Amino acid sequence: MLHTKANEIDPTGRKVKLANGKTLTYDRLVLSPGIDFRWAAVEGLDAKGAQIVPHAWQGGPQTSILQKQLTAMPDGGLVVIAPPGNPFRCPPGPYERASLIAHYLKKHKPKSKILILDAKDKFSKQPLFVQGWNSLYPGMIEWVAGGEGGRIERVDVKTRTLYTESGDKHQGAVVNFIPPQKAGSLVHSAGLTNNDGWCPVNQRDFESTIHAGIHVIGDASIAGKMPKSGFAANSQGKVCAAAIVSALGGTSMPDPSYVNTCYSLVAPNYGISVAAVYRFSKDKGIYKVKGSGGVSPKDANADFREKEARYAVGWYDSITADTFS
Numbered sequence: 001m002l003h004t005k006a007n008e009i010d011p012t013g014r015k016v017k018l019a020n021g022k023t024l025t026y027d028r029l030v031l032s033p034g035i036d037f038r039w040a041a042v043e044g045l046d047a048k049g050a051q052i053v054p055h056a057w058q059g060g061p062q063t064s065i066l067q068k069q070l071t072a073m074p075d076g077g078l079v080v081i082a083p084p085g086n087p088f089r090c091p092p093g094p095y096e097r098a099s100l101i102a103h104y105l106k107k108h109k110p111k112s113k114i115l116i117l118d119a120k121d122k123f124s125k126q127p128l129f130v131q132g133w134n135s136l137y138p139g140m141i142e143w144v145a146g147g148e149g150g151r152i153e154r155v156d157v158k159t160r161t162l163y164t165e166s167g168d169k170h171q172g173a174v175v176n177f178i179p180p181q182k183a184g185s186l187v188h189s190a191g192l193t194n195n196d197g198w199c200p201v202n203q204r205d206f207e208s209t210i211h212a213g214i215h216v217i218g219d220a221s222i223a224g225k226m227p228k229s230g231f232a233a234n235s236q237g238k239v240c241a242a243a244i245v246s247a248l249g250g251t252s253m254p255d256p257s258y259v260n261t262c263y264s265l266v267a268p269n270y271g272i273s274v275a276a277v278y279r280f281s282k283d284k285g286i287y288k289v290k291g292s293g294g295v296s297p298k299d300a301n302a303d304f305r306e307k308e309a310r311y312a313v314g315w316y317d318s319i320t321a322d323t324f325s
């Protein structure tokens with residue numbers, strides 16, 4: 001385990017230059033560099049401006065900035081969340097974030113409001129989120145679809161104001177603008193991306209379709225119908241490992257199966273989920289197995305929602321143990 005950055009990949013010579021000065025050679029290279037942002041697609045906002053208008057879509061200092069701004073905000077302030085268009089990291093994430101901010105505001109700053117200006121016209125688990133918002137936070141969260149004035153044209157960082165395509169402007173006490181995304185920067189310089197900025201791979205073993213011997217998993221890869229989630233990345237890692245073991249051992253790999261569940265907390269004791277099992281076919285790539293998984297029922301009672309919240313916590317414990325221990 002080397003705790004250092006990979007600076008450069010030479011796909012022809014099969015070498016990786018590290019920030020610590022060393023160069024490694026490889027038989028197989030597995031990359032999971034996560035996401036980067038398409039700053040050029042957002043007028044008025046860049047990585048520096050994100051110190052004032054945080055995205056908080058990568059771990060680390062960004063999430064602390066958002067948390068501090070929410071704590072410092074006066075009661076009665078407006079929180080604006082601007083989720084990007086598809087594809088992006090964690091499809092239900094912005095709406096879970098809105099829910100949990102609402103939970104905080106209801107307790108500490110009940111006169112405040114949350115406005116979600118979406119680039120999209122629909123979002124993951126939408127009926128379940130909206131139902132939860134209506135029952136737990138009536139009147140606090142307003143969601144505006146992309147086609148109905150949600151799409152942002154320009155950001156004025158200094159005044160924390162968002163200008164929409166339809167000519168409206170919204171100034172927030174806190175503005176959480178989540179920019180459109182692409183694969184993490186390392187894979188761009190290595191020429192592993194397509195025109196949209198994501199990595200095309202053979203979805204059976206995650207080997208790049210551009211450079212042989214390099215596998216890309218997680219958010220950076222194009223993984224058919226799988227969402228960009230931590231659970232999906234974990235599942236892809238296992239399939240990729242099995243594929244590499246088979247390739248190096250000269251055996252044929254069994255047909256893979258992949259899995260994902262995305263739990264969201266609408267409140268700490270109110271959980272909802274979407275789950276699916278996936279398989280691979282040559283024609284369709286990774287596809288959802290018909291009848292597998294599904295979303296939480298709409299007519300569930302409080303006890304059911306509380307159980308799902310507990311499953312969400314249990315899922316988090318097991319996925320972190322499975323991934324990192």
Ligand SMILES: Cc1cc2nc3c(=O)[nH]c(=O)nc-3n(C[C@H](O)[C@H](O)[C@H](O)COP(=O)(O)OP(=O)(O)OC[C@H]3O[C@@H](n4cnc5c(N)ncnc54)[C@H](O)[C@@H]3O)c2cc1C
Nearest residue numbers: 005006032033034057090093186218219228229230231233
């Ligand atoms: C608010 C929010 C909530 C979420 N909730 C869930 C959830 O409930 N369930 C779920 O399954 N997923 C969730 N996700 C999504 C999940 O976090 C991502 O899908 C997952 O982290 C993707 O894993 P990854 O390995 O592709 O990228 P990352 O987790 O971002 O890992 C990439 C790593 O590579 C490192 N790296 C990048 N470039 C280099 C380089 N050149 N050299 C060395 N290291 C490098 C980065 O520092 C980083 O540590 C959530 C995301 C957000 C933002």
